[in-house]
Amino acid sequence: MTNKEITLMTKQKLSKTLKQLMKQKPFSKITVSELIKECNVNRKTFYYHFQDIFELLKWTFEQEAFSIVKQYDITKDYEIIISFAYDYITNNSYIINCAYDSLGRDVLKSFFCTDIKTVVQSIIKSKEESIGIELTEDFRTFLCSLYTEGIAGMIINTAQHPKECSKEKLIEYFSIIINNSISSVIKAFNEKRTTNE
Numbered sequence: 001m002t003n004k005e006i007t008l009m010t011k012q013k014l015s016k017t018l019k020q021l022m023k024q025k026p027f028s029k030i031t032v033s034e035l036i037k038e039c040n041v042n043r044k045t046f047y048y049h050f051q052d053i054f055e056l057l058k059w060t061f062e063q064e065a066f067s068i069v070k071q072y073d074i075t076k077d078y079e080i081i082i083s084f085a086y087d088y089i090t091n092n093s094y095i096i097n098c099a100y101d102s103l104g105r106d107v108l109k110s111f112f113c114t115d116i117k118t119v120v121q122s123i124i125k126s127k128e129e130s131i132g133i134e135l136t137e138d139f140r141t142f143l144c145s146l147y148t149e150g151i152a153g154m155i156i157n158t159a160q161h162p163k164e165c166s167k168e169k170l171i172e173y174f175s176i177i178i179n180n181s182i183s184s185v186i187k188a189f190n191e192k193r194t195t196n197e
Contacts, residue, residue, distance in 0.1 A: 096159035
């Protein structure tokens, strides 16, 4: 077994144990000592892989959700991605809600925002290319931030209130945004820019 495989197995073991502990107690009450005892690894091993428990939680979300989402082309495979994301959120709502209760909405959103931002940037760029309009960097950043914040907020809302919006509705609404909303905003920005020149 290679060092890379051993490292991944150790991280996965720590992640799995963290999730089990989060079923039993608030995230803020979980300590590194408790985690390593449950995992049967030493403190040095934990700190070799993670700076703290927050980093382990972020890694867990990235590995279980965002790394899978990034394998797809969001502009073509959005139904598969939304379906997967919905299932992941509803099946792991206890982790998201446990983290929310201990860390607050803003910290939890910040866990999601970096990865969501990458996905949103690729959608905007793809739409710019398909309609032949290039946005200014500042407006692209603004648009990306707007959608990133909205999606991160929806992830938390879905975990807290899973019955408020079905998987089918999320797919339908996201389809409207991908196929119409972003393109319309890009065109409107270009018209405004042309008028002002």
